[in-house]
Amino acid sequence: MHDIASLDEKYGLAGEIRFAHDASLGTVATIHNTEAAGTIALNGGQVLAWQPVGEAPVLWRSPERRRELFKPERGGIPVCWPWFAQHPSDPTKPFHGFARIRPWRIVSADRVGAATRLTLALVMAEGDRTLWPHPASLTLTVTLGRRLRVELVTHNTGPAAFTITQALHTYFAVGDIGGVRVEGLDGCDYLDKVDGFARKRQQGPIAFAAETDRIYLGHHGTARIVDEVLGRRIDIGKSGSASTVVWNPWVERSAAMGDMGPDGYRAMVCVETANAADDARTLAPGEQHALVAELSLADR
Ligand code: TA6
Numbered sequence: 001m002h003d004i005a006s007l008d009e010k011y012g013l014a015g016e017i018r019f020a021h022d023a024s025l026g027t028v029a030t031i032h033n034t035e036a037a038g039t040i041a042l043n044g045g046q047v048l049a050w051q052p053v054g055e056a057p058v059l060w061r062s063p064e065r066r067r068e069l070f071k072p073e074r075g076g077i078p079v080c081w082p083w084f085a086q087h088p089s090d091p092t093k094p095f096h097g098f099a100r101i102r103p104w105r106i107v108s109a110d111r112v113g114a115a116t117r118l119t120l121a122l123v124m125a126e127g128d129r130t131l132w133p134h135p136a137s138l139t140l141t142v143t144l145g146r147r148l149r150v151e152l153v154t155h156n157t158g159p160a161a162f163t164i165t166q167a168l169h170t171y172f173a174v175g176d177i178g179g180v181r182v183e184g185l186d187g188c189d190y191l192d193k194v195d196g197f198a199r200k201r202q203q204g205p206i207a208f209a210a211e212t213d214r215i216y217l218g219h220h221g222t223a224r225i226v227d228e229v230l231g232r233r234i235d236i237g238k239s240g241s242a243s244t245v246v247w248n249p250w251v252e253r254s255a256a257m258g259d260m261g262p263d264g265y266r267a268m269v270c271v272e273t274a275n276a277a278d279d280a281r282t283l284a285p286g287e288q289h290a291l292v293a294e295l296s297l298a299d300r
Helices: 004-011 250-257
Strands: 017-022 026-032 036-041 046-052 104-112 115-122 136-144 148-156 162-164 166-168 171-173 180-183 189-192 198-201 212-216 223-227 232-239 243-248 268-275 281-283 288-297
Touching: 004 017, 004 026, 004 104, 026 115, 036 115, 036 136, 046 148, 104 136, 148 166, 148 281, 166 288, 180 268, 223 268, 232 268, 268 288, 281 288
Parallel strands: none
Antiparallel strands: 017 026, 026 036, 036 046, 104 115, 115 136, 136 148, 148 288, 162 281, 166 268, 171 268, 180 223, 189 198, 189 212, 212 243, 223 232, 232 288, 243 268
């Protein structure tokens, strides 16, 4: 467990960031500045909340809290690394990799204008070399203000190239999924995970009326969530990402997951900033790769 007092002293930015220990989440950093409020769990390097001043929360979190440390918290922005979804050759390895179920340590805290910037680094466990036999480091830099910028940097510190898939698996809060459409993916090919990974082409905006689980490939642009109920539009800009994953579990999948809360699926949609499937990234020895998501409320 971290020494909260020393974290506050060393990284608290005179009270802008406050650290606390949560029984199920571990050490949590709470940020309040003039532009927004946010919460980041050090376990998993997981942004849990982002709320610009005067706005409703932008990220969705399940009302069900995880009951054990190092089990992924449902919601916010889980870090999927060094593989997205199932491990390519060993299904017994943790789904979405292990970064989201490991402790992270604080590297630095500072300000960028009125925004608060916190950088964390993954603390690899001894056993991780069996999960991932490649020397690497992983850092997450969160810049939280009117916009939310999340940057995941992979550094190949070993002598050989390695290939990763990855995602910032962002859960967005919406008024009701029936009044939501996602724009910006028109004309993109996608793998439809609810139809045997069939390759299809998106026509027009995405609307939701059933379980939706799609990996859009070769997408480098901005996606936009249009929320008719909350009357807002959320832009998901990015760099270093060629895939966008769009997911809503709908009724049966939600019930099977058991941690979405009653009808939780109606209040969320995932639009994930990723490199998945065909968009896997190979890093040469010494190479660094930055996966960046830039979230903002349009015209707000
Ligand atoms: O990104 C969508 C997805 O791959 C879904 O298929 C579903 O598994 C979701 O991630 C959540 O995965 P988790 O392991 O967090 O329950």
